[in-house]
Amino acid sequence: MEAELGPSLFIEMKNISVARGDAIVLHELSLRVGQREHIAILGPNGSGKSTLIQTLTCRLYPLVREDSYLRIFGRERWDLTELRRHLGAVAAELPGERTPQTTGRDAVVSGFFSSSTLWPHFHVTAPMWQRADEILHLLEVEHLRNKPVGQMSAGETKRILIGRAIVHRPKILLLDEPSNGLDLAAQWELRHTMRRLAQQGTGVLLITHHLSDILPEIERVVMMQAGRIVGDGSKAEMLAADRLQQLFGVEVELAERNGFYHAW
Secondary structure (H helix, E strand, O other): OOHHHOOOEEEEEEEEEEEEOOEEEEEEEEEEEEOOOEEEEEOOOOOOHHHHHHHHOOOOOOOOOOOOEEEEOOEOOOOHHHHHOOEEEEOOOOOOOOHHHOEHHHHHHHHHHOOOOOOOOOOOOHHHHHHHHHHHHHOOOHHHOOOEHHHOOHHHHHHHHHHHHHOOOOOEEEEEOOOOOOOHHHHHHHHHHHHHHHHOOOEEEEEEOOHHHOOOOOOEEEEEEOOEEEEEEEHHHHOOHHHHHHHHOOOOOEEEEOOEEEEO
């Protein structure tokens, strides 16, 4: 069993519960996700999806119980600096007072340091700059190279944040509600970018309540409701009208087009 828990798995958790203050918000979750797997965590607002991703990035910690464990890349204990080298997390925005003045290229390079900007004491090497330029080209945002983040649209900022998350070649990309706040054109550009990354072999773990965020490349859907996993299976099995109706508590009509699902 231990050999299987090595580099082939991103996470394995068993009976994991997480509290915020006095309230338990995740209840006895058990889940296994492979490094190269493309997976969506789907559920309504308040279902615990964002708490789950904060647990996976060690911003929150599970309650200690004898019958539970959380292993990330086969290990239960990590130095956070070391763990961040293996993960690419796309936040809602870059924090910090200097962020609006940070250029697109600098913001991408800041991913090497898990920082929101390039501080004077950082030592940026020539290969780091070269890698940032490669990412700008890959994401088709070379025109944002010298543009301050504060002057970018929401869609442009999101693509720069993805560049920042993948510049250090992480083993898996974590996206938390990536299309929130984006117009239709920006959503299309974002999904195009995410598809290219998935097709090139980057593992994708997507947290969302929008069916249209779920890429054709995503093969597995985990459903969450009230802090519990209530479904886990293939996309075709999970994205059925009756299951979605139970998950969101409303009547659902469903359509699929070119690998994307839409509900109303």
